[in-house]
Amino acid sequence: MTNLTQEQWCQQLESDDNAVIxxxxxxxxxxxxxxxxxxxxxxxxxxxxxxxxxxLDKSKNYYIYCLSGGRSGQACALFNALGIKNAYNLMGGIMAWKGELVK
Incomplete structure (x- = not known):
């Protein structure tokens, strides 16, 4: 599991053609x-x-978020235990998100 700031998360996600949010x-x-x-x-x-x-496809890169980053951190840890090596946690969750939202 890797914890990423919003800036890191967005930059990495933008250049990742194997990403799942x-x-x-x-x-x-x-x-x-x-x-x-x-x-x-x-x-x-x-x-x-x-x-x-x-x-889930273990070959994908998963960008995971929740409200504040706690549950998504747990999800990343579970994914790692299941053999999904590329799980990225959005630090601060959607509460820290400054990007676009769909309602």
């Missing part, structure tokens, strides 16, 4: 706005999250 917040949080292109995968629905995480 994951929003691991609850549906209620997502309804308030999300980063364009993000796939929603609620980490608080533990069994569903774990099952879907096991099905």
């Amino acid at each position: 994951l929003d691991v917040r609850t549906p209620a949080e997502v309804a308030e706005g999300f980063i364009p292109g993000a796939i929603k995968l609620n980490i608080q629905n533990t069994s569903d999250f774990y099952a879907k995480a096991q099905e």
Whole structure:
């Protein structure tokens, strides 16, 4: 797992043609706005999250965020345990996000 600032996250994401953005917040949080292109995968629905995480393509690079960076950090650690080596946590989460949001 790598923790990235918003600037690092955006720069790396922009040049990554193998990137997947994951929003691991609850549906209620997502309804308030999300980063364009993000796939929603609620980490608080533990069994569903774990099952879907096991099905993910291990060759992809996952850029993961939540509200403040805590849950996305947990998701990155789980991904690493599942053999997904390229998981990047957005430090500060969407609360620190200064970019575009879709509502």
